[in-house]
Amino acid sequence: MIVELGHFALVLAFSLAVLQSVLPLWGTVSNNNRLMATADTSSIGILFFVTAAFASLMWSYAVSDFSVVNVWQNSHSQMPFLYKLTGTWGNHEGSMLLWVFILALFAAAVSMFGANLPNKLRANVQVVQAWMLATFLLFILVTSNPFARQPAAVEGQDLNPILQDIGLAIHPPMLYLGYVGFSITFAFAIAALMEGRLDSAWARWVRPWAMIAWTFLTAGIAMGSYWAYYELGWGGWWFWDPVENASFLPWLSGTALLHSALVMEKRDALKIWTVLLAILTFSLSLLGTFLVRSGVLTSVHTFASDPSRGLFILAILCAFVGGALFLFVLRSSKLEEGGLFAPVSREGALVFNNVILSAAAATVLIGTLYPVIYEAITDDKISVGAPFFNLSFGLVMIPLLIAIPFGPLLSWKRGDLLGIGQRLLFALGVAIAATIAIGVSIEGGPWLAPIGIGLSVWLMVGSFAELVQRAGFRKVDFSTSIRRLKGLPRSVWSTAFAHFGIGVTLFGIVAVTAFETETIASMKPDQTVQSGKFVLRYDGDISTVGPNYSERGANFSILRDGELVGVARPSKRFFPARQMPTSEASIHTFGFSQLYVALGDVEEGGAVTVRIWWKPFITLIWLGCVVMVIAGSFSLSDRRLRIGAPQKRKKKKKGESVAA
C-alpha cells in the first residue's frame, strides 16, 4: 500500500509540476501577480509529494519488500540496516528519484528564500525549474519507475558489494546536491534571458547559490575519490574514469562561474559570459549524470541496449541544452555590458582564470567523449586514459596555478603587476627554497617533483598575501594588524583559504605521484618483507563469515625500527548472492602519509601475495578539499549575505506599504 502511495505521490508531483510550468508563465505575460504567486505554493507541494515518494521507496528498502522489483534487484534481507537504507539510491531508478528530490528541494528553496526577488524574475525562475521537474518526473514515471511490483520473492539479489559501504550514504547525496544545485543558476540564467534583463542584483543572488552547489560538489568529488581509494583496493585515488570526469566537468565550469559572477557582481562586466557559464555548468551536470546513468560513457552499446531510456535522455539533453543555448544566442545581445577594465586588473585576472578553466574543462570533455565518437564514426576502438589527461590537463592548468596568488592582490579596473610582484617576494622565496631543498634531497629522482612541490608551496604561502597586505603587517603595529584581520570581510578569508586548499591538494598529488613506493611480495607465515621504513611480518590467516559475505583475511604486524606500530588486516570478501569478490585494503595513517596494504591471491603452499604501498602525504589531497569546502561554507556566512538580504526585503516591504 505504501509503495502504491509513493507511486501516486510521484504522479501528483508531476501534475503540479505541469501546472507550475504554465500558470506563472501566463502570469508574467499577463502581468497577473496572483498567477505568478501560485508557483510559491506549488513548488512546496511538489517537494512534499516527491519527499513522500522518496520516503516510501526508502521504507520498502528498510523492510526488504521484495515484491518491489527495484528492491528485489538491489537489496538483501541480511544486509546491515544502513546499507538497506542507502541501497535506495544505489541503482538507476532510486538515484534518479534522489536526483529529482534534490531538484524539488532547490525549487522550493527559491520559493522560501526568494521573497526579495522581483516578482517577474522569481516567477520565471520557478517556471524553468518546473519544466525541469516535470521532464524528469515524466522520465522516472515512463522509463524508470522504482515502484513496479512483481510476485513477492523470498530473497533479494543483493546490492553491488562495492556499494555496501558508508561511502554510499554520503557520496551520492553530496554529489547530487552539487550537480543539481547548479540547476538554480541555470534557471536564473534562463529567466534573465527570457526577461532580457540582467543586473548586478542578479549576480548577488546567483553567486551564493553557485557557492552552495560548488561546495557540495567539491565535498562530493573528494569523498568519491577517497571512497574509490580505500574501497577498490589498488591504491589509486583518481582514475580519469569517464564517470569521474563527468563530475569533474561541472566542477571546473562551476569554479569558473563563481569567479565570473564575482566580476559581474562587483563591476557589472562579463554579464553575457556569466550567463553562458551558468547554462554550461548545469548542462555539463546534465550531460554527466545522464551519460553515466545511460551507460553511454562506458560503451556505446549499453546505450543501444535500452533504447527507450537512452532516447528519452537524449531528448531531454537536446531540449534543455539546445533550447538554453538557442535562447542565449537569440537574447544575449540584449544584455548590456558595463564595467571597463585594463588587461592587468582584477577583472583581467578573473578572465584569465575563466579562459584556462574553460579550456581545461573542454580538454577533459573532449578526452572523455573522443573514444565514444571515434568508435561511432570508424567502428575502431581507441583509449584515452590517465596518461593523456595528466599531460594535457596538467599543462593547461599550470599557468593558472602560477597566477592564483596574483589575482586577489590586483586592484579592480587597473592593477600594478610589479608592485604585486614585490608583495609576493616572500612566497616566491619560500617556494624556491622548498624546490631546492627537495631537489637536493632526492638526488637525481624525478626532476618534476621539486618543481611541483615548489609550485604548491608558492600557492599555499602566496594565498595569504592578500591577508598580510590588508592587515598591514610591519606597517602598523601588531595589535592594529590583528584588529584589521578580524575586521576583514569573510569572503577575503575564504578566498585565501580556498586557494590555500588548492595548494595543499597539489602538494599531496605531487608528493604521492613522485615518491610513492610499491612492494609486491609473496609471503608464508612468519616471513617478513621490507617496505620503505617499515617491516611487515605475516602472522597468518583468519577466515570469518559476515552477514551476507564470507571473508578471508590475513594478519600482518607492522614494525618500525623493530617496534610494533600497528596490525594490518587486509582481506578479500566474497558475496555469494552476486558471485562477486571485493578487496578490503588495510590502511594505516602516519602523520599525513599512509601505509596501504592489499591482499592478493593465495598461492600453492599457503603463501599469499600482498601489495604494500607507502603513500607519502596522500591525505593532503583530501584535506586540501576539506579546506576548500570549509572556505566555501565560510564565504556563505559572510555578513553581506546574512544581513544584506533580509534588510533589502524590509525596505521593499516598506515601499510596498507606502504604495498601498
Place this chain on the structure above:
Amino acid sequence: MLRSPQLFISLFVFLMSSVAWGQQRLPVEMEDRARLLFLELRCVVCQNQSIGDSDADVAKDLREIVREQMIQGKTNQEIRDFLVIRYGEFILLKPVFAWHTVLLWGAPLFLLLIGGVLVWRAGRGRTNRLSSIDTSLSDQEKAELDQIIGRETN
C-alpha cells in the same frame, strides 16, 4: 569487442613457456621501467584500469609479456608496437599522436588560442568603445545637470 583476448594470451604465454608463471624478477632499473610502462597499457577486459593496477589474469599475463620483451632488449616503443598489432590501439591509454587523434591532442592548445583571441578581441572592442564614447554632455543633459546642482539656467 571481446575477440577472445584471453584465449589469445594464454596461447601466447603457452608458446613462450620459458616464462615462469610467477612474478618474474627483472633487474631493478628494468623493473622500474616496466612499471611505468604498465601504467600506459590498458587491461583490455577491465573498466578503465591499467595493467599495472589490475588484478585480472589478463593483466598479469600482459605484465609478463612486457617483462619478457624487456629482457629481450626491446625498447618501450617496440613493446607498444608489438601490443598494438595484437590488441589494437585500444590497449594504449595514452593515444598515439597521428591524424586520427590530432583533434584530441590539439584541442587544449587550440582552445587556449581561441580563448586568447576572443579575449583580445573583446578587450580591443572595449577600448574602441571607450575611445568612441562621446563624453561631452548634450544640451539636455547640461540642462538636467544644472537643475540638479541647483543652478538657475538664465
